[in-house]
Amino acid sequence: MEQSNFLTGQFLLAMPGIGDPRFDRAVIAVCAHDGNGALGVGVGATIEGLTLGDLLNQFDIDGGKLADRPVHFGGPVEPQRGFVLHSGDWGGQDTIDVAGRWALSGTVDILRAIADGTGPSRWLVALGYAGWSEGQLDAEMTRHGWFNVAGDDTLLFSTETGSRWERGFEQAGIDPRLLATQAGNA
Numbered sequence: 001m002e003q004s005n006f007l008t009g010q011f012l013l014a015m016p017g018i019g020d021p022r023f024d025r026a027v028i029a030v031c032a033h034d035g036n037g038a039l040g041v042g043v044g045a046t047i048e049g050l051t052l053g054d055l056l057n058q059f060d061i062d063g064g065k066l067a068d069r070p071v072h073f074g075g076p077v078e079p080q081r082g083f084v085l086h087s088g089d090w091g092g093q094d095t096i097d098v099a100g101r102w103a104l105s106g107t108v109d110i111l112r113a114i115a116d117g118t119g120p121s122r123w124l125v126a127l128g129y130a131g132w133s134e135g136q137l138d139a140e141m142t143r144h145g146w147f148n149v150a151g152d153d154t155l156l157f158s159t160e161t162g163s164r165w166e167r168g169f170e171q172a173g174i175d176p177r178l179l180a181t182q183a184g185n186a
Contacts, residue, residue, distance in 0.1 A: 006033070007033040007038065007137070007141075007148055008030055008031065008032055008033045008034075008098060008099045009030065009031075009098050009099025009100070009101040009102075009151040010030050010099075010148050010150055010151045011027055011028065011029055011030065011043075011148065011149050011150075011151060011152075011168055012026070012027070012028040012030060012040060012146045012147070013026070013027055013028075013146070013148075013149060013165055013168045013169060014026040014027075014028075014145070014146065014165075015144055015145055015146065015147055015179065016179050018144075018145045018146075019145070022075075023130075025044060025045075025165045026042055026044050026045070026130075026165075027042065027043050027044030027155075027164040027165050027168060028040035028041065028042055028043070028044075028075070028130050029041050029042075029043050029098075029102070029151070029156060030148075030151075031085075031096065031098045031104045032096075032098075033137065035134065036134055037131065037132050037133045037134050037135075037136065037137070038132040038136075038137040039130070039131050039132075040075070040129065040130045040131075041072075041074045041075065041083050041085055041104070041126050041129050041130070042072060042073050042074045042075045042126060042129075042130060043072055043085065043124060043126065043156060043161070043164060044072075044161065044164045044165050045072065045073045045161065046070035046071060046072050046073065047070070047071050047072070047073050047127060050070075050071045051067060051068055051069060051071065052066050052067060052068075052069040052070070052071060052125055053066070053067025053068065053069075054071075055071060055082065055111070056111060056115060059108055059111060059112075061108075061111055061112055061115045062115060063115055064115065066114065066115060069125070070161065071125050071126065071127055072124055072126035072127070072161065073126065073127070073128065074126030074127050074128040074129045074130070075126075075128040075129040075130035075131070076128060076130070077129050077130065077131045078129065079127050079128035080128075081106070081127065081128065081129070082106065082111075082125060082126070082127055083104060083105070083125070083126050083127075083129060084104070084105045084106070084110045084111070084114070084120075084123050084124070084125050084126075085098075085102055085103070085104055085123065085124050085126065085156060086102065086103050086104075086105065086110070086119070086120035086122060086123035086124075087102065087103070087120045087121050087122040087123070087153070087157070088100070088102065088103050088120075089120050089121050090103070090105075090110070090113060090118075090119050090120035090121075091103065091105075092105050092109045092110050092113070093107065093109065094106055094107050095110075098151075099151060101153055102153055102156060102157075103120070111125075122153070122156075122157040123157075124156070124157070147169070147172070147174075149168045149169075149171055149172045150171070150172075152171060155167060155168055155171065
Protein backbone atom coordinates (compact mmCIF):
# COMPACT_ATOMS: atom_id res chain seq x y z
CA MET A 1 0.00 0.00 0.00
CA GLU A 2 1.44 3.35 -1.02
CA GLN A 3 1.68 5.85 1.82
CA SER A 4 0.64 9.42 1.39
CA ASN A 5 2.46 12.51 2.51
CA PHE A 6 -0.67 13.92 4.14
CA LEU A 7 0.71 14.30 7.66
CA THR A 8 3.90 16.21 6.78
CA GLY A 9 3.65 19.69 8.26
CA GLN A 10 0.88 18.69 10.67
CA PHE A 11 0.78 17.81 14.36
CA LEU A 12 -0.04 14.51 16.00
CA LEU A 13 -1.67 14.79 19.41
CA ALA A 14 -1.54 11.73 21.63
CA MET A 15 -4.98 10.65 22.72
CA PRO A 16 -5.54 9.95 26.43
CA GLY A 17 -4.76 6.33 27.21
CA ILE A 18 -2.38 5.88 24.25
CA GLY A 19 -0.68 3.15 26.27
CA ASP A 20 2.89 4.43 26.11
CA PRO A 21 3.92 6.80 28.93
CA ARG A 22 6.60 8.37 26.71
CA PHE A 23 3.78 9.82 24.61
CA ASP A 24 1.43 10.94 27.39
CA ARG A 25 -0.07 14.24 26.13
CA ALA A 26 2.54 14.30 23.35
CA VAL A 27 2.50 16.85 20.56
CA ILE A 28 4.55 15.72 17.57
CA ALA A 29 5.42 18.05 14.68
CA VAL A 30 5.48 15.69 11.68
CA CYS A 31 8.42 16.62 9.47
CA ALA A 32 8.35 13.73 6.98
CA HIS A 33 5.81 11.09 6.04
CA ASP A 34 6.25 9.06 2.88
CA GLY A 35 6.55 5.49 1.62
CA ASN A 36 9.62 4.88 3.77
CA GLY A 37 8.01 5.87 7.06
CA ALA A 38 7.59 9.01 9.13
CA LEU A 39 9.64 11.28 11.35
CA GLY A 40 8.36 13.80 13.84
CA VAL A 41 9.78 15.94 16.62
CA GLY A 42 8.07 16.23 19.98
CA VAL A 43 7.19 19.79 20.98
CA GLY A 44 4.80 19.18 23.88
CA ALA A 45 7.28 18.66 26.71
CA THR A 46 10.68 19.93 27.76
CA ILE A 47 13.54 18.02 29.33
CA GLU A 48 13.66 18.94 33.00
CA GLY A 49 17.05 20.13 34.18
CA LEU A 50 18.47 20.72 30.69
CA THR A 51 18.78 24.15 29.08
CA LEU A 52 19.96 25.39 25.73
CA GLY A 53 22.98 26.81 27.54
CA ASP A 54 23.94 23.29 28.65
CA LEU A 55 23.82 22.10 25.04
CA LEU A 56 25.68 25.09 23.66
CA ASN A 57 28.45 24.61 26.22
CA GLN A 58 29.06 21.12 24.81
CA PHE A 59 29.95 22.78 21.49
CA ASP A 60 31.91 25.66 23.06
CA ILE A 61 29.24 28.12 21.94
CA ASP A 62 28.44 31.08 24.19
CA GLY A 63 24.70 30.99 24.85
CA GLY A 64 24.51 34.44 26.38
CA LYS A 65 20.91 35.51 26.92
CA LEU A 66 19.62 32.26 25.38
CA ALA A 67 21.20 30.03 28.00
CA ASP A 68 18.00 29.53 30.00
CA ARG A 69 15.83 28.52 27.03
CA PRO A 70 14.33 25.03 27.38
CA VAL A 71 15.20 21.95 25.35
CA HIS A 72 12.23 19.87 24.19
CA PHE A 73 11.81 16.11 24.43
CA GLY A 74 11.81 15.37 20.71
CA GLY A 75 11.10 11.68 21.15
CA PRO A 76 12.51 8.39 22.34
CA VAL A 77 14.58 7.64 19.21
CA GLU A 78 18.22 8.81 19.34
CA PRO A 79 17.70 11.05 22.41
CA GLN A 80 21.26 12.37 22.12
CA ARG A 81 20.62 13.75 18.61
CA GLY A 82 19.54 17.38 18.34
CA PHE A 83 17.02 19.03 16.05
CA VAL A 84 15.90 22.60 15.58
CA LEU A 85 12.42 23.36 14.27
CA HIS A 86 12.45 26.90 12.93
CA SER A 87 10.94 29.51 10.67
CA GLY A 88 11.87 29.40 7.00
CA ASP A 89 13.88 32.62 7.10
CA TRP A 90 17.14 30.73 7.67
CA GLY A 91 18.68 27.78 5.90
CA GLY A 92 21.80 25.69 6.40
CA GLN A 93 23.42 22.78 4.63
CA ASP A 94 20.92 20.24 5.99
CA THR A 95 17.79 22.37 6.37
CA ILE A 96 14.60 20.69 5.21
CA ASP A 97 11.48 22.65 4.34
CA VAL A 98 8.47 21.10 6.04
CA ALA A 99 5.47 21.64 3.75
CA GLY A 100 6.15 25.38 3.61
CA ARG A 101 5.10 25.70 7.27
CA TRP A 102 8.41 25.47 9.13
CA ALA A 103 11.90 24.05 8.62
CA LEU A 104 14.00 21.37 10.30
CA SER A 105 17.77 21.52 10.80
CA GLY A 106 20.02 19.12 12.65
CA THR A 107 23.61 20.34 12.48
CA VAL A 108 25.57 22.56 14.81
CA ASP A 109 25.64 25.45 12.30
CA ILE A 110 22.11 26.46 13.27
CA LEU A 111 23.03 26.52 16.96
CA ARG A 112 25.95 28.84 16.17
CA ALA A 113 23.67 31.06 14.09
CA ILE A 114 21.04 31.23 16.84
CA ALA A 115 23.68 32.08 19.46
CA ASP A 116 25.25 34.86 17.38
CA GLY A 117 21.91 36.37 16.36
CA THR A 118 22.04 35.42 12.66
CA GLY A 119 19.74 32.41 12.89
CA PRO A 120 16.02 32.06 12.21
CA SER A 121 13.59 34.49 13.80
CA ARG A 122 11.59 31.68 15.46
CA TRP A 123 12.93 28.36 16.65
CA LEU A 124 12.90 25.62 19.26
CA VAL A 125 15.48 22.98 20.10
CA ALA A 126 14.71 19.32 20.78
CA LEU A 127 16.64 16.15 21.54
CA GLY A 128 15.47 12.90 19.97
CA TYR A 129 12.65 12.21 17.57
CA ALA A 130 9.65 9.99 17.02
CA GLY A 131 10.00 7.63 14.09
CA TRP A 132 7.74 5.17 12.35
CA SER A 133 8.74 2.48 9.86
CA GLU A 134 7.06 1.92 6.51
CA GLY A 135 3.28 1.79 6.99
CA GLN A 136 3.49 1.96 10.79
CA LEU A 137 2.08 5.44 11.27
CA ASP A 138 -0.70 4.84 8.74
CA ALA A 139 -1.72 1.75 10.72
CA GLU A 140 -1.55 3.63 14.03
CA MET A 141 -3.79 6.36 12.62
CA THR A 142 -6.58 3.80 12.10
CA ARG A 143 -6.59 2.89 15.81
CA HIS A 144 -7.06 4.82 19.03
CA GLY A 145 -3.89 6.71 19.83
CA TRP A 146 -3.19 9.68 17.59
CA PHE A 147 -5.22 12.63 16.40
CA ASN A 148 -3.84 14.88 13.67
CA VAL A 149 -4.39 18.62 13.43
CA ALA A 150 -3.33 21.17 10.83
CA GLY A 151 0.18 22.51 10.98
CA ASP A 152 -0.11 25.92 12.56
CA ASP A 153 3.12 27.76 13.22
CA THR A 154 1.47 29.67 16.08
CA LEU A 155 0.99 26.34 17.85
CA LEU A 156 4.68 25.64 17.32
CA PHE A 157 6.25 29.02 18.02
CA SER A 158 3.72 31.17 19.91
CA THR A 159 2.02 28.72 22.27
CA GLU A 160 3.54 27.87 25.64
CA THR A 161 4.96 24.33 25.60
CA GLY A 162 2.68 23.07 28.37
CA SER A 163 -0.40 24.38 26.55
CA ARG A 164 0.24 22.95 23.07
CA TRP A 165 -1.68 19.69 23.61
CA GLU A 166 -4.86 21.40 24.80
CA ARG A 167 -4.54 24.19 22.24
CA GLY A 168 -4.15 21.69 19.40
CA PHE A 169 -7.44 19.99 20.30
CA GLU A 170 -9.15 23.35 20.82
CA GLN A 171 -8.05 24.50 17.34
CA ALA A 172 -9.79 21.39 15.98
CA GLY A 173 -12.96 22.31 17.90
CA ILE A 174 -12.53 19.61 20.56
CA ASP A 175 -12.68 20.16 24.30
CA PRO A 176 -9.80 17.95 25.54
CA ARG A 177 -11.46 17.58 28.94
CA LEU A 178 -14.16 15.47 27.26
CA LEU A 179 -11.80 12.92 25.67
CA ALA A 180 -12.17 9.30 26.78
CA THR A 181 -9.10 7.53 28.12
CA GLN A 182 -9.98 4.22 26.45
CA ALA A 183 -11.15 3.18 23.01
CA GLY A 184 -14.50 1.48 22.75
CA ASN A 185 -15.70 -1.57 20.84
CA ALA A 186 -18.61 -1.62 18.46
